Amino acid sequence: MVRDLFMFAGFNENSQIAWFKIIYLKEPGSLSLITDFLEKENAFIMFGHLDNITQKAGEYSVFTELNEDVDPGNLAQKIKNLEVVSEVEYGISKYGMIYSVDFPLNVIGVRGVAARALTIVDIIKTLNENVAHAEGLLTISGLKGGIHAAKYFKSIMPLNDSNFANVLAELYRAVGWGILEIDCNPETYEGKIVVKDSFIADVYGASEQPVCAFMSGYFAGYLTEYFGKNISVREVSCKATGKQVCEHIISLAPSGSSQEYQTRGDPR
Structure with missing residues (x-):
């Protein structure tokens, strides 16, 4: 299992960071359908990672930046309505403590280590x-x-x-x-x-x-x-x-x- 490594920083009062854990059917084009949908909904994908649950199902965990007036719950329901999606969980990082980084890691303003x-x-x-x-x-x-x-x-x-x-x-x-x-x-x-x-x-x-x-x-x-x-x-x-x-x-x-x-x- 390979995951991108991301840590914490940043604050934008005009946006919100929402994560979605999406269980989807592993069929040709499934993941593209999900990412294309998020793009159409103006959900900026900050990063995501994939896990293989079974041969037929996968998990796509994605962190997105949304406008402050977007309801993540409504967006989660729309994602779940996609044909290739079976389950969706979501949450909000209210203060934006998630950030994509290269080496070295940055944790709340200074170098960090895992x-x-x-x-x-x-x-x-x-x-x-x-x-x-x-x-x-x-x-x-x-x-x-x-x-x-x-x-x-x-x-x-x-x-x-x-x-x-x-x-x-x-x-x-x-x-x-x-x-x-x-x-x-x-x-x-x-x-x-x-x-x-x-x-x-x-x-x-x-x-x-x-x-x-x-x-x-x-x-x-x-x-x-x-x-x-x-x-x-x-x-x-x-x-x-x-x-x-x-x-x-x-x-x-x-x-x-x-x-x-x-x-x-x-x-x-």
């Missing part, structure tokens, strides 16, 4: 097993990443109280880090973030202590940069300890603390 989750978790485990106050170091490392992310988003789009949480949630889903549910009051700077399918907790294995300090730091950095206030985030529940999800509590950092203030935790 790595196995196990590789990153092995680094985290090594720190936890060999370094005193490793949790604090991981938190501060995440803090810097979150700050960089928020700065980039503010440079390419109007980041505000109505979208700052959704942008962060879409980023996490796009890079495969987890699915976020964010409840944060922009007036009190308090709230919580629930992470479903955290890549750290899922791969780490059983632990007596929460293991997603890096994510806590990332959230804190992102929110600190967005709010312009020193925000503290700590994980109070972790899937690695047997919980269903990971939960991080958001609060305003103590008065007078530095931007990199975070609870470092006890030595492991």
Whole structure:
């Protein structure tokens, strides 16, 4: 199976990025019929990839740029009405975090790499097993990443109280880090973030202590940069300890603390 490799960037307030997963009959001209139809519907194909499901059926996953007034749901129904199509799923990348790239990869404004989750978790485990106050170091490392992310988003789009949480949630889903549910009051700077399918907790294995300090730091950095206030985030529940999800509590950092203030935790 060969896939084109594409990553995340860009924002155009006059358009939207919609993806369609199309199951079609592998007959001569089937794929051309689908792509010609998308062209007639003014759906600009950014990229796509093909998977062979069976000898008779294929999957065409395609990312398109649509005018902001186009309803992707209606377009998906039109695609499904084509004779060669049996099923269609669709979704929207609301903030355009998808971009075609050559080497090197570009992820939200800087060079990125694709790595196995196990590789990153092995680094985290090594720190936890060999370094005193490793949790604090991981938190501060995440803090810097979150700050960089928020700065980039503010440079390419109007980041505000109505979208700052959704942008962060879409980023996490796009890079495969987890699915976020964010409840944060922009007036009190308090709230919580629930992470479903955290890549750290899922791969780490059983632990007596929460293991997603890096994510806590990332959230804190992102929110600190967005709010312009020193925000503290700590994980109070972790899937690695047997919980269903990971939960991080958001609060305003103590008065007078530095931007990199975070609870470092006890030595492991």
